[in-house]
Amino acid sequence: MEIITNAYPIRQFELNYDWQEIQSRYLKLYAGLVSDALEHLGYHAQCMSSGVYPLLHTMKVAGPAFTCHGIATPSRDEKIHDIRLGMFKSMTHGVVQIRDTQGDLSCGQFGEISATAAAAHGCVGAVIDGSTRDSNYLIDMNFPTFCRFRNPVEAFGRFMVVDYQIPIYVKGMDGLLRVNPGDYVFGDNDGVVIVPFEKTIEVLELAEEWFASEAKSRAEMAKGRDPFDVYSEFGRF
Template sequence: MDVMTNSYPIRKFEVNYDVQEVQARFLKIYTGLVYDAMESIGLSGRAMQSGLYPLIHTMKVAGPAFTAHGIATPSRDEKVHDIRLGMFKSMTPGCVQVRDTQGDLSCGQFGEISATAAAANGCVGAVIDGSTRDSNYLIDMGFPTFCRFRNPVEAFGRFMIVDYQIPIYVKGIDGLMLINPGDYIFGDNDGVVVVPYEKTIEVLEIAESWFEAEAKSRKAMAEGRDPFDVYEEFGRF
């Protein structure tokens, strides 16, 4: 249920696990392993379309999705600031902001001021199914930001966020992909995967077990053992 503050609703999504602990565990592994873990339990195609990458290769992001729905519009309605205030006040510690853009190419849909406000409200990164601007500022402030392209053009008068913490669609590898508030967002230099909220811990535990098996397999092969024997023993190759 929405809680109204002034003219904007507060919508907080509370997860049933320790956000910091789960984030630390995800950050030790990699997206390919998490994708494979999802496929192993019948969750296929849970990756964003190729071309969405971090501003620099060392950036990684992990946390429950805070969704934001944007549209292309020439409107300069100042009430948009009420929406932004409600959006920032709805963020919870450890969340990752995910913005859809409806394919808009006209401007930078996320920048340093937005990142600063989000970080002040507990957000740990952003995944923009579109573009950013102020890239050097985002890099220098160490705010993990994933996007498809960069654009110096101001969004006001071209694009705006009109709702938040609702189901949104982004470009996925098999077409449009639904992201719900609280779904787990994990990104590294290979791209971004999305784990359904209720499967977060199950997928993480599978990926962690495979990560350990891969480390043993890697060590055994480096020592010159037969690859077939290694695979037979550890199940990862």
């Protein structure tokens, strides 16, 4: 859905589930289990490549993708800069902002003011296939932020978001990984997994089933039971 307001496009994605309920359920899981569920369903390359981790190891993120496409550019054209205004106004409650950067290394491509504006419009976290700055501010405001590295250099005049809510590519474990608006983004201290939109609920339910089995298996293993018997009974090890 696209609406033109004050010359800036507002692109909003309609979900077919309650975002708060689904988020709370995903946040009880962990990235390895979500990845395992995707593998079981035939999706073998849905993890971002190694190096994308939270600013704080306890941070987790879960929500439908709000995609942002950025490029390296020396331009200081305010018309390009103002694309961000439409971007923030397009955000809805529960989304996770995910930005491609085309491998740019020149600056910090996401910072505290961007996070503040995004959070005010319902965004619950950010995954940057590049760098952040203002890290201490992001940590202090408890805004889950995932990135590859940190860089204090200003982005304006070096890097710019030029479009949003379109399919983007980020670095994946097996080459480029496509992320569509609405795909489910899940991340913890092990990395970030992208769940195709149409598999959001199926992956969640399978992972929850395995999570319960793992809890039983873990408890029995701790008692010293024969590992073969435990695996035969619960199927997770």
